[in-house]
Amino acid sequence: MLIIAPTRELALQIDSDFRILSFGLGIFSVACVGGLPIMKQIVELRKGVSFVIGTPGRMRDLIERKVLDLSTCHKIVLDEADRMLDMGFRDDMVFILGKVSKERQTLFFSATLSAEVKKLTAEFLKDPVFISVISGETAKNIDQDIIRTRNKEEKLERLHEVLKKEGSNKVLIFREMKHSVDSLTKDLTHMGFKVGCIHGDKRSRERIRTLDLFKKNHISILIATDVAARGLDIPDVTHVINYDIPQTYNTYVHRIGRTGRSGKKGIALTFV
CATH class of the missing domain: 3.40.50.300 (P-loop containing nucleotide triphosphate hydrolases)
Known part of the structure; x- marks a missing residue:
């Protein structure tokens, strides 16, 4: 499973939370983010992991190095998808989605749903279901x-x-x-x-x-x-x-x- 987040901090937080939730279950993850040593991430990937969590730029780098093979990846999560678009990661997102198995489940998460995200869903998702928990409001508390x-x-x-x-x-x-x-x-x-x-x-x-x-x-x-x-x-x-x-x-x-x-x-x- 592939989980993509816009910033290193968010990707590392997701990885940290995953490790707590998966403790003792025999499933493992690796955080692939820029700014941290890439060789350590490559070693972890070669050991074999169930979840790859990271930022678009570093993931693309690992794919181009032929270290990260997504051809058998059937689940992909894009967290804060609109933020990634705002930060200029569209080309990287399109590149990564193009490397994942065509038979897959794709999940986009965001607190807001911009026109750009809707355009991306039309391009890469088949009959998507939009689920809105809350819309256009700020928290009551x-x-x-x-x-x-x-x-x-x-x-x-x-x-x-x-x-x-x-x-x-x-x-x-x-x-x-x-x-x-x-x-x-x-x-x-x-x-x-x-x-x-x-x-x-x-x-x-x-x-x-x-x-x-x-x-x-x-x-x-x-x-x-x-x-x-x-x-x-x-x-x-x-x-x-x-x-x-x-x-x-x-x-x-x-x-x-x-x-x-x-x-x-x-x-x-x-x-x-």
Whole structure:
């Protein structure tokens, strides 16, 4: 079985969860993602595994090296399919789907169903069934509000106030640009907060380590670009803060979905 995810973090999380669920069952997986040593992944593949979980670019690389043979693969899952299209992985997705057995079950998962995803389903799926759990809504257990500011100084001051409030125990802050993530991380670190950040320019190992520190509560604030917005299950996030306004409503839905999970209450704040 093949499971494709848009980011290393999500692919590694899926692999980690799979290993917990499959413990003692005699079925094994390998995570094939960029930024980590490819030779180790090749060795695991040659040993033989039941599940291959990874990102489109690394999977294509392994196929072209003739290490990953998908001709006998009869089940394929594309998680966050629209995000993969947004990130420019369409050619890789088409390439990989073309290498899988024609007799297969294909599953597309996403919190939103874009026109591009529908186009892809028409191209590669036969008589697909669309199942919508929830459409165009944000979670009922997330309190949403906006914070108006007049300038950068006031914006940072108001953020400081929010972070110092009781109950702001685990905060995920989104910014649009990588350099903005770095700059806000420095500002909050100077204020004495335990802060980490992730974005596309960070090394894979550094991103994984920072995410792990946040999950385990060694840092209380994580600042990120939308690389962290999709699919990741980070427990007990109390606040999601859109320090920059998201460009689309779908991005907003994905971002704030990191809080208010598993029946718990969450707070989503957007600075305008």
